[in-house]
Amino acid sequence: MKIDPEKRTDLSAQIADAIREAIISGRLIVDERLPSEAELADQFDVSRPTVREALKRLAAQSLIRTQRGATGGAFVNRLSFEDAYSQQITTSTLLLSMNAVSFDTACEARYALERACAPLSAQRRSPDHLATMRAEIHRQSQPGLTDEAFCASDVAFHRALVDGAGNPVISYQLAGAVEAMQPLMNMITFTARDRAAIVSLHTAIADAIEAQDAPAADAQLAELERYTRQLARDVLAARAARVSGT
Amino acid sequence: MKIDPEKRTDLSAQIADAIREAIISGRLIVDERLPSEAELADQFDVSRPTVREALKRLAAQSLIRTQRGATGGAFVNRLSFEDAYSQQITTSTLLLSMNAVSFDTACEARYALERACAPLSAQRRSPDHLATMRAEIHRQSQPGLTDEAFCASDVAFHRALVDGAGNPVISYQLAGAVEAMQPLMNMITFTARDRAAIVSLHTAIADAIEAQDAPAADAQLAELERYTRQLARDVLAARAARVSGT
DNA sequence: GACTTTTAAATGTCTGACAAATGAAAATTG
DNA sequence: CAATTTTCATTTGTCAGACATTTAAAAGTC
Numbered sequence: 001m002k003i004d005p006e007k008r009t010d011l012s013a014q015i016a017d018a019i020r021e022a023i024i025s026g027r028l029i030v031d032e033r034l035p036s037e038a039e040l041a042d043q044f045d046v047s048r049p050t051v052r053e054a055l056k057r058l059a060a061q062s063l064i065r066t067q068r069g070a071t072g073g074a075f076v077n078r079l080s081f082e083d084a085y086s087q088q089i090t091t092s093t094l095l096l097s098m099n100a101v102s103f104d105t106a107c108e109a110r111y112a113l114e115r116a117c118a119p120l121s122a123q124r125r126s127p128d129h130l131a132t133m134r135a136e137i138h139r140q141s142q143p144g145l146t147d148e149a150f151c152a153s154d155v156a157f158h159r160a161l162v163d164g165a166g167n168p169v170i171s172y173q174l175a176g177a178v179e180a181m182q183p184l185m186n187m188i189t190f191t192a193r194d195r196a197a198i199v200s201l202h203t204a205i206a207d208a209i210e211a212q213d214a215p216a217a218d219a220q221l222a223e224l225e226r227y228t229r230q231l232a233r234d235v236l237a238a239r240a241a242r243v244s245g246t
Numbered sequence: 247m248k249i250d251p252e253k254r255t256d257l258s259a260q261i262a263d264a265i266r267e268a269i270i271s272g273r274l275i276v277d278e279r280l281p282s283e284a285e286l287a288d289q290f291d292v293s294r295p296t297v298r299e300a301l302k303r304l305a306a307q308s309l310i311r312t313q314r315g316a317t318g319g320a321f322v323n324r325l326s327f328e329d330a331y332s333q334q335i336t337t338s339t340l341l342l343s344m345n346a347v348s349f350d351t352a353c354e355a356r357y358a359l360e361r362a363c364a365p366l367s368a369q370r371r372s373p374d375h376l377a378t379m380r381a382e383i384h385r386q387s388q389p390g391l392t393d394e395a396f397c398a399s400d401v402a403f404h405r406a407l408v409d410g411a412g413n414p415v416i417s418y419q420l421a422g423a424v425e426a427m428q429p430l431m432n433m434i435t436f437t438a439r440d441r442a443a444i445v446s447l448h449t450a451i452a453d454a455i456e457a458q459d460a461p462a463a464d465a466q467l468a469e470l471e472r473y474t475r476q477l478a479r480d481v482l483a484a485r486a487a488r489v490s491g492t
Numbered sequence: 493g494a495c496t497t498t499t500a501a502a503t504g505t506c507t508g509a510c511a512a513a514t515g516a517a518a519a520t521t522g
Numbered sequence: 523c524a525a526t527t528t529t530c531a532t533t534t535g536t537c538a539g540a541c542a543t544t545t546a547a548a549a550g551t552c
Contacts, residue, residue: 013305036503047538049298057306060302060303063340067502070545072502091333095415108415116358116362168351170354172341258505293505298535312535314513316515316530317514318513319532320534
């Protein structure tokens, strides 16, 4: 554990890689304590600040946690689903915004994956998830709601639908696909008519889930996808026309 | 940009959060240069090592890159799909291994999501993806292949299937679901008969994709899921019997 | 025995310094 | 003047040493 050749990368990056590899391979297990910073500095033959930079890299990925005090130190962290969710959402959001991913592409991905868990959701939906979906539908139909709040509620509705599948791995994988759409949807202005149409489709979806009617849920999701993509096309076209017509 | 209240978190974490927020919100755009470490230390009223720890945290998430020299510094990084892939895979793999996710749960998630992109893949599949699938099938049918290599080839086959959908967002979202299964699959020993059955199903899937027959692809994937889950159950049951019988 | 104090170990932070890389400006040369 | 070389300032990478803070266990006290 002291390999620092003449690579062209940072020492702190090399050390972080070495420790990360040890965690992934299982040589370091959950809740195991790493050597102290001073000991690591000795082992890798670098200074303590360099070790600290490496540890901060790992902390940023929630791979370790640190604790001060006599029995403190750096411990291998059990990566929780919650931690993974937020990382997933951050990465997905940035990926979409930085690579100019089209609304259409992101939308297609989102609905393709959501439709995949609709059958499971229909089969296993709990009263809890149904209540959340109904509550969000109610919020969406209230007048005076800002577009942003409408989008946020839309995301919450779809999250409940996904979580209804009762499979935490699916919930995790779809967290990014569902939440990263929000910034893109925020670019759309929803007319009262649009909102009514979406609320109606959401209601139909919730009804289908409640009735455990998977094919109906799939059909309504497909229709919602079609409507959303058409809406985005219209809004973008109108915006383009306004710009060129100035 | 100088808010460091009496929180109970690290200063470096607070600074990293502030800069990350600026990137996500768009106040810092791609390729923009951050102030030098000395300037950041001044602005946040902390020392340079503390700023450096914050920057390393961001670098670990590929949010920034650093460059030495006269015109160097830290730059907002365009998060590439490739970077996002590997982060996604690392996180998914750790999430599954650290939380004792059952084979069944992970398998259900993987196939539910894969089946979601089968129709798109059938519609858009390129000769490239088909060739990859055929090549992996061929590899899988060669005798003398280790179980590990067989699993790796299996992952490559499924990756090609997913990539065939031609939607980079889908490919990104599913990278974790597909690749994180590999360590779990590596715990299974495949008999010659098992391998033959899997190869046969893979061939049927590739045929369906080539024929652009989405329903057939879906059916074969469902069958492959059923077979894989049954296989895992059998292997685990046999292992449990052997342990209790000792 | 219960409570308080001390102490040691560990991380968090700071100061100051030097090394190395790198591009641009300045000096040199044909 | 143009091309090349040299110098140089800027910035990150690394190090050494120090002090502050937190924490739990050990020692001491009633």
